[in-house]
Structure formats: C-alpha cells, structure tokens
Amino acid sequence: MATVASNPVPAHRQYLLLLHAAWRGQLQYRGNLVLTLIGGVLYQGVGLAFVWAVVAKFGHVGGWGMGELAFLYGVRLTAHAAWTIPFNRLNSMDWMVQRGEFDRYLIRPAGTLTQFLNWSTNIQPLGDLIGGVGVLVAASSAAPIDWSPTAVLYLLATIAGGALVECSLQLGLCGLSFRLQATYALRMNFIDNIMNNFGGYPLTIFPSVMRFALTFLLPLAFVAYLPANVLLHRTGELSVAPWLAWCAPLLGPLLFAAAYKFWYGQLKHYKSSGT
Amino acid sequence: MPTPKPIIQVEGLAKEFRRPKRIEGPFGGIRTLFTRQYVSKLAVDGIDFTVDEGELIGYLGPNGAGKSTTIKILTGILQPTQGSVEVAGVVPWKERERNARNIGVVFGQRTQLWWDLPLRDSLELIGKLYGVERDRHRANIERFTELLGLAAFIDTPVRQLSLGQRMRGDLAAAMLPEPRILYLDEPTIGLDVVAKERIRAFIATLNKDEGTTVILTTHDLDDVEKLCRRIVLIDGGKVLYDGSVEKLKARYAPRRRLVVQLAEGARWRGVAMPGVEEAPPEEDAEPGTVALLFDPETAASAEVIAAVLADHQVTDLSIVEPELEGVVHRIYAAREAVA
Numbered sequence: 001m002a003t004v005a006s007n008p009v010p011a012h013r014q015y016l017l018l019l020h021a022a023w024r025g026q027l028q029y030r031g032n033l034v035l036t037l038i039g040g041v042l043y044q045g046v047g048l049a050f051v052w053a054v055v056a057k058f059g060h061v062g063g064w065g066m067g068e069l070a071f072l073y074g075v076r077l078t079a080h081a082a083w084t085i086p087f088n089r090l091n092s093m094d095w096m097v098q099r100g101e102f103d104r105y106l107i108r109p110a111g112t113l114t115q116f117l118n119w120s121t122n123i124q125p126l127g128d129l130i131g132g133v134g135v136l137v138a139a140s141s142a143a144p145i146d147w148s149p150t151a152v153l154y155l156l157a158t159i160a161g162g163a164l165v166e167c168s169l170q171l172g173l174c175g176l177s178f179r180l181q182a183t184y185a186l187r188m189n190f191i192d193n194i195m196n197n198f199g200g201y202p203l204t205i206f207p208s209v210m211r212f213a214l215t216f217l218l219p220l221a222f223v224a225y226l227p228a229n230v231l232l233h234r235t236g237e238l239s240v241a242p243w244l245a246w247c248a249p250l251l252g253p254l255l256f257a258a259a260y261k262f263w264y265g266q267l268k269h270y271k272s273s274g275t
Numbered sequence: 276m277p278t279p280k281p282i283i284q285v286e287g288l289a290k291e292f293r294r295p296k297r298i299e300g301p302f303g304g305i306r307t308l309f310t311r312q313y314v315s316k317l318a319v320d321g322i323d324f325t326v327d328e329g330e331l332i333g334y335l336g337p338n339g340a341g342k343s344t345t346i347k348i349l350t351g352i353l354q355p356t357q358g359s360v361e362v363a364g365v366v367p368w369k370e371r372e373r374n375a376r377n378i379g380v381v382f383g384q385r386t387q388l389w390w391d392l393p394l395r396d397s398l399e400l401i402g403k404l405y406g407v408e409r410d411r412h413r414a415n416i417e418r419f420t421e422l423l424g425l426a427a428f429i430d431t432p433v434r435q436l437s438l439g440q441r442m443r444g445d446l447a448a449a450m451l452p453e454p455r456i457l458y459l460d461e462p463t464i465g466l467d468v469v470a471k472e473r474i475r476a477f478i479a480t481l482n483k484d485e486g487t488t489v490i491l492t493t494h495d496l497d498d499v500e501k502l503c504r505r506i507v508l509i510d511g512g513k514v515l516y517d518g519s520v521e522k523l524k525a526r527y528a529p530r531r532r533l534v535v536q537l538a539e540g541a542r543w544r545g546v547a548m549p550g551v552e553e554a555p556p557e558e559d560a561e562p563g564t565v566a567l568l569f570d571p572e573t574a575a576s577a578e579v580i581a582a583v584l585a586d587h588q589v590t591d592l593s594i595v596e597p598e599l600e601g602v603v604h605r606i607y608a609a610r611e612a613v614a
Contacts, residue, residue: 005415005453006376007406017403025391028432104387106352109375110404120391268354271292272347 018118040127067142074136079162081128100273162223164252175266281325288358320512379449383461439470528597536591
C-alpha cells in the first residue's frame with residue numbers, strides 16, 4: 001500500500017496558518033481596511049463623547065467622576081475588542097449554518113472552530129482596540145489608581161477575563177444556531193446591545209432588580225464593573241461581597257471552557273443544507 | 276487469496292431530519308419555538324452497499340433521493356440516525372479528523388479554496404494544513420498543474436477564476452494530500468463540454484494510475500457512462516439498483532433499436548419474427564427510415580438484419596444501443612407513476 005502523504009499537524013500551528021491566510025485575504029482590500037479602521041475608532045469615540053456629555057451636564061454619574069468613568073469605559077471597550085478580534089466570524093454564524101457552509105470545515109483534518117473563526121476576518125474590531133487602549137491610557141492617569149505591578153497584572157487579567165465572559169456568551173449562543181438555525185437577534189440585538197449600552201456605566205445608577213440581573217443573569221458586571229471597583233477602591237459601595245469582585249476575572253475562563261464544550265456538543269446537530 | 280475488506284461499508288444506514296412543526300395562528304412564531312411537535316422526513320431509509328478499493332462508482336438518483344445526505348454521512352459532515360458506516364476502517368462521524376485524512380471531497384456547488392487568495396496560495400496552504408512533506412507536496416502541485424492545466428491561472432485570485440478553472444483548482448486541492456477515497460458531488464455541473472472532458476480525464480487517470488477509489492454523484496449521465504462501471508441508484512432513500520451499467524440497461528431497457536434506411540422507391544413490407552416489433556415513427560425521422568425494436572436475447576442481431584435484407588432494398592443499417600439517459604429516465608418515471 002502506498003505511504004500516507006498527510007501527517008497530523010499540531011492544532012496551534014493550523015490555527016496560525018489559517019489566521020495568516022485570513023489576514024492575507026483581507027489585506028487585498030486596502031481601501032476598505034483604512035476606512036473600516038477609521039470608522040471603528042469614530043464609532044467608539046461617539047460612545048465616549050456621550051458619556052462625557054452626561055458628566056459635563058451632571059458633574060458625575062452615580063458618584064463616579066469623568067476619569068473613573070473613562071477608565072471603566074476603557075476597560076469594557078478593550079475587553080470587547082480583545083474577544084471580537086479573534087472571534088469576529090461569530091457574526092456570520094447563522095448564515096454559515098443555514099447555507100451549509102460548515103460542510104467545508106468538517107471535511108478537513110483541522111478543528112472546526114479554528115477553521116470557522118479563521119475562514120476570513122474583519123478588521124473593524126481593531127478600531128475598537130485602538131479606541132479602547134487610547135481611552136484606557138488616558139484614563140489611567142486621570143483616575144485615582146495606584147499603579148503597582150499587582151494592579152497592572154490585575155488590569156490585564158480583568159481585560160482577558162472580561163473578554164472571555166462576553167465571548168463565552170456569544171459562543172454558547174452560537175452553538176444553539178446548529179439547532180435553531182438563527183440566534184442573531186438574541187446575540188446581537190439583545191445581549192451585545194445590553195453590553196454596549198450599559199457596560200460603560202457604574203451599575204449603582206440602575207434599580208436593584210436590574211443590578212441583580214446584570215450581575216448574575218447576564219454577567220455584565222464581571223466584564224469591567226466589578227474589577228474596576230477593585231482598582232478604584234470602591235468595593236465598599238458594592239452590593240456584592242468584595243471577594244467576589246476580586247475574583248471577577250476568573251469567571252471568564254470558566255465560562256469559556258463551558259461555552260467551548262457546549263458549542264462542540266451542539267455541532268452534532270448540524271443539518272447542513274439541502275444540496 | 277482472501278478477498279480484501281471493502282474500503283467503504285454501509286449497513287442499514289438511515290437519516291431522519293426533524294424540525295419543529297410550524298404553528299399557524301396568533302403568536303405562531305413564538306409557539307413554534309416552544310412546540311414539542313415535530314415534522315420528520317426520512318432522507319435515507321435503510322441503505323446498504325460496499326465499495327472495494329480502486330472502484331469508481333456512480334451514485335445516482337433524482338433530486339431529493341438522499342444522495343447528498345449519504346455522501347455527507349460518509350464524509351463525516353452528518354451523523355446518521357441509524358446504521359453503521361466504516362470508511363477505510365474509520366467511523367466518519369466518530370473520528371472526523373482521522374476520516375478527513377483519508378478522503379478528498381469536491382462539491383460542484385461550493386468551493387473549498389480561499390476566495391481572496393491566488394490559487395497557488397490555497398494549494399500550498401493545504402500542504403501545510405495536512406502536514407504533507409514539502410518536496411512531496413511540491414511534486415504533487417507540479418504534477419496536478421500539468422494534468423489539469425492550471426499554469427495559466429495558478430497565480431490568479433480564486434474569486435476571479437471561471438467556473439471551469441475553479442473546479443480544476445478544487446480537484447487539485449482535494450487530491451493534493453493523496454487521499455485514498457475521492458468523493459465528487461456534481462463535479463461537472465455548469466461546465467462546458469471541453470471542461471467536462473478535462474475533468475473526466477483527470478478522474479479516470481487518478482483511478483487508473485493511483486488506484487484512488489472514487490464515488491461520483493452526478494446528474495450528468497455522460498459522466499457516468501464515460502467513467503463508471505458500477506452504479507448505485509437510489510430513490511426515496513432506498514437502493515433501487517446496484518450493479519454494472521450494462522446489466523442496468525439489460526434489465527430496464529433490454530431492447531436494441533435497428534434503424535433501416537430503405538432505398539428510394541422501396542416499400543416497407545414488415546418483418547415477421549418473434550420478439551421483433553416496429554417502433555413508432557420518430558418525429559424527426561427521415562422519410563424512408565424504419566426502426567425496429569428487438570431483444571438480442573430472443574432474436575440475434577444478425578438474424579434480424581438478415582430478415583430485413585431478405586425482403587427489402589436497403590441503403591443503410593445501424594444498431595443503436597440504449598443510452599443510460601433513457602434508461603434512468605424510464606426508471607424515475609416508473610417510480611413516479613407508482614407513487
């Protein structure tokens with residue numbers, strides 16, 4: 001019998017190969033690249049300008065000054081960008097399922113999720129990242145934070161954890177698309193909207209029912225609000241125990257492990273398309 | 276010598292698709308979301324067949340017969356509801372990636388190449404993704420470039436290729452990792468005659484020289500007649516026929532056609548032979564031609580011809596074998612009449 005030509009390739013190498021191909025494909029459209037980046041930065045700038053306008057009118061929001069609000073906003077936005085850069089293809093999940101496009105990932109000896117995420121890419125989240133990091137850097141000196149090495153590490157853990165919390169919710173719901181065919185309205189119009197609209201404010205300004213919902217039902221508080229309280233020495237004002245706020249960055253990895261398992265579990269229900 | 280184990284074994288394969296029953300009336304959409312009532316459809320309903328290594332089989336059936344569903348189960352895309360499948364010793368949906376290493380798949384309707392990159396980049400990327408040794412991969416690319424005539428467009432982005440070029444690129448991509456089994460789902464759909472011929476020649480070469488096992492799904496029966504010795508014909512999720520092309524014709528269209536061109540002024544007096552009958556005249560038939568139908572099992576061709584020549588002045592004679600197209604058409608039509 002003839003020798004087999006193909007040999008197993010480590011998953012991380014396949015990931016990088018496909019990521020590279022996705023970016024090379026995207027870089028073919030240079031004009032679009034520049035415009036999308038500018039658009040991304042402007043879009044986030046508008047969001048921050050709105051918060052600034054509110055603060056300029058009322059002096060503070062829920063007892064938080066401009067520097068603190070900008071810091072919270074920057075953490076949330078950076079975390080958001082950090083997951084949407086590698087996971088931006090989740091946007092096309094429904095379409096890919098409905099059109100049977102997953103067929104092509106299932107016939108290759110490489111991870112299905114790896115192939116799906118890197119089939120193509122979108123550079124708009126890079127605009128978010130530039131906006132988020134810009135706000136974060138500016139706010140870091142304006143907000144009353146003592147920047148010890150521990151605080152810097154905690155901030156990095158917060159961003160990673162917050163990114164994973166948002167990512168897990170989206171990935172988990174995407175898993176349902178294999179059965180339900182469409183979850184876009186739930187993912188984007190509902191969850192992503194709540195995250196984007198409420199994520200930049202201290203939760204103390206909301207009624208207690210909503211605060212509870214945004215902490216324990218849709219864990220928005222864990223993305224930026226709880227850890228920001230820790231860094232800003234405001235844990236005394238929280239309605240949850242300070243240790244829970246301290247541990248907030250740990251929720252991300254736990255949720256992500258569950259969402260990843262769930263997504264692959266649901267892949268069994270993929271129905272392909274008629275042809 | 277013991278007979279080698281078949282490379283593909285399918286037993287009692289069934290696949291049922293279920294979807295929630297759509298509820299009409301007020302709040303129908305929301306009630307549909309929570310309903311426990313389902314509509315189910317058996318796309319594949321108890322299929323058995325085996326394929327030996329090196330075979331080239333045509334997997335045929337009308338639209339909705341269950342062809343694509345079977346292929347998708349064999350390639351590891353779908354999980355069956357029932358039955359067992361083994362492809363080169365692997366259960367496809369249980370060890371998807373291991374199965375993927377043994378197979379190449381080409382979908383006529385859907386490219387697997389990287390849309391925005393030049394064809395060459397896709398081909399090279401596949402080598403790295405499958406872990407094919409560099410020199411071996413380079414030699415394969417060179418060989419396929421020649422066999423499929425890729426040189427003229429290998430540096431063009433895939434989105435700019437014509438359908439025929441893209442199809443050739445897809446075939447090369449599927450075969451570069453040297454899979455033992457190649458699944459082709461309508462590889463010639465929408466292609467012109469020249470492109471079709473080129474692709475058929477490539478498939479025949481792979482099968483002959485490399486011993487690649489090929490499962491070909493198509494509606495183009497020319498593909499089948501030129502490439503396949505064996506056919507598996509399915510409809511309604513069941514196997515209708517599994518065997519050689521010749522036997523299929525013998526069973527469903529046993530009669531040959533003898534077309535006689537009479538000399539000018541000659542009159543047709545008929546042939547009195549058992550098993551020979553006059554065919555109804557065709558619309559575009561030339562004046563003075565007569566067609567006879569006969570079964571070579573009961574009336575030998577030579578005897579029928581002799582009988583015609585004994586009584587008539589004839590300028591031309593030809594025997595027409597039944598075409599697969601007509602045979603398959605007849606089978607589908609018969610099924611519809613029953614159903």
